[in-house]
Amino acid sequence: MALEFLKALNDAVVAHAKMQPEQTIGETIKLHTVKDGLPHLNGVQLVVIGILENRRDANALFQVESLDHVREKFYELYPGNWSSTIADLGDVPPGDTVEDTYYLIRQLTKHFLQESIIPIFLGGSQDLMYPMYRAFDEFQHMINVVNIDCRFDLGNIELPITSRSYVGKMITVEPYNLFNYSNLGFQTYFNSQDEIELLDRMYFDAIRLGHLDNDITLAEPVLRDADLIGVDMSVVRAGDLASAKANPNGLDGKQICSLSRYSGISDRLKVYGIFEINNERNYGAQLVAEMMWYFIEGYNYRIFEYPVDVSKDFMVYKVPVDNQTLTFYKSTDSTRWWIELPFISNVNNKLKQHTLLPCDRRDYEMACDQVLPDRWLNARRKNEV
Structure with a gap:
């Protein structure tokens, strides 16, 4: 079973969770620990899983070794008026090959789809969305994917998959399950004219950063129609990530949290991922933790109007x-x-x-x-x- 390959949380991060004040997320979340093993998932609606894989990110200088800095910030937050139960199942360790990691992610995603549990994946490079997408192959014919990113990530389909070309693989590799691809927050100077024209020819949706700056609610109908949503943290401006390595322009913290809440509220959404998280401790960790909080907040306000029944109300x-x-x-x-x-x-x-x-x-x-x-x-x- 795929869950057995997950790496338990470090003792230090488990201790950090248990040190939090009463009623915080750290005190209420179920944890995969070395001592107790995997928690029972009966009654669990959402799970958090880290993915320690970024070998297909050409810009990564180091292997991602831990996402505990995000977890610690997340555990310190207080939940809203939530009825959902959350579990942190630890990490997907890097396989001997990237394909081994892809296989495990695909099997994990497939398992959660079968169990109607929503995984919140923390990455890792964004090409990890590809095995998540492939997990839908056995469930329904056509799905919608949303990428919140300053780039389209279409790439050169003739070359091996990378974090900049995984969407091209979704489009061109059988079985053809991608009905619609949408990008939110793209910046024109990060995308070639060939990619922009290809998006137009395929009648895919894209809302540029400037339009979202004027009205973030433009994104809500797009996110409401998504089965799989991935966020590349490069879409967030440097000032809000407290990182000199990020882009000077991008979504601010409030906007990316709004998009996270829209994602959680979507009755249709089944898989959510946040990728390209800065591996340096504390840089952006608080914002990622708040994005997770807003996603779960949105989930708890779902109205369950999908599939839509227009015969009443x-x-x-x-x-x-x-x-x-x-x-x-x-x-x-x-x-x-x-x-x-x-x-x-x-x-x-x-x-x-x-x-x-x-x-x-x-x-x-x-x-x-x-x-x-x-x-x-x-x-x-x-x-x-």
């Missing part, structure tokens, strides 16, 4: 645009919006499980102004390819 709005009628649905419980993707006959329709697309009120208002929403157009174009 939904308001319907029909908007004629050109020669068609767009149908919008607004939940009376959460006030969230969806737009219908009509079944298109006489083609090989790929959208039978994606009949409703998350959107927001702005998309409805655009339709009222006779403008077709971009995400709706992209979904229709992908269906017609």
Whole structure:
């Protein structure tokens, strides 16, 4: 069983957890310890797993050896009004080869998908998203992946996989399970024009940093539709990471925590990862811990509207645009919006499980102004390819 290969937490970090005041996360979380072994997962909804693997990161100077600096900060926080139970299962040690690590991550992800437990992976290089993505192969045909990153990570598909090319492998390697890839927070000068044009040709979604700076809520419908979300910490600006090695421009701490909360609230999301965490002690550890906190906070506020049942507790709005009628649905419980993707006959329709697309009120208002929403157009174009 894949769980048996996980490395127990160091005694020092376990002692740190037990030294925390009553009611902190360190006092309430289940721990994988050397003394007691793996905790029972009955009733556990979320697990934390570190991954000590970054050999496919060309910019990494050293092997990642520990993520305990993040754990210590996380254990010191107080939980919100949460009903969920959390366990920290320790670390995935680096295998003899990177492929060995990939195999273990894939098996772990598959196990948690089967058990309906959401893993919060702490990495490690972001190519680790690839085996997580592959774990979905046996469960459903098409999934949506969101990358919160200053880069697209499409890369050169002819070369071996790296932390800058894993998305290209998702697109080109069979089985073809990627229905939609979305990027949040990209910066144009970090991406080649070839990559930008390829994203456009494949009708994938991308929201640049400047647009998120103006309105972070633009990301919510994208994250609501995701099965797998990965955060590359290089998307956060240097000042908020207290690191001179990070990028001068990027999302601030408040924004990345908002995106983490949106991710947790997504009823559809099954796997969440935070990658490229600075291995130097204390740099960014507090922010990563707070991102984890906001993700779990979001999870505890899930309304469970996915899969969407519009037969009850939904308001319907029909908007004629050109020669068609767009149908919008607004939940009376959460006030969230969806737009219908009509079944298109006489083609090989790929959208039978994606009949409703998350959107927001702005998309409805655009339709009222006779403008077709971009995400709706992209979904229709992908269906017609």
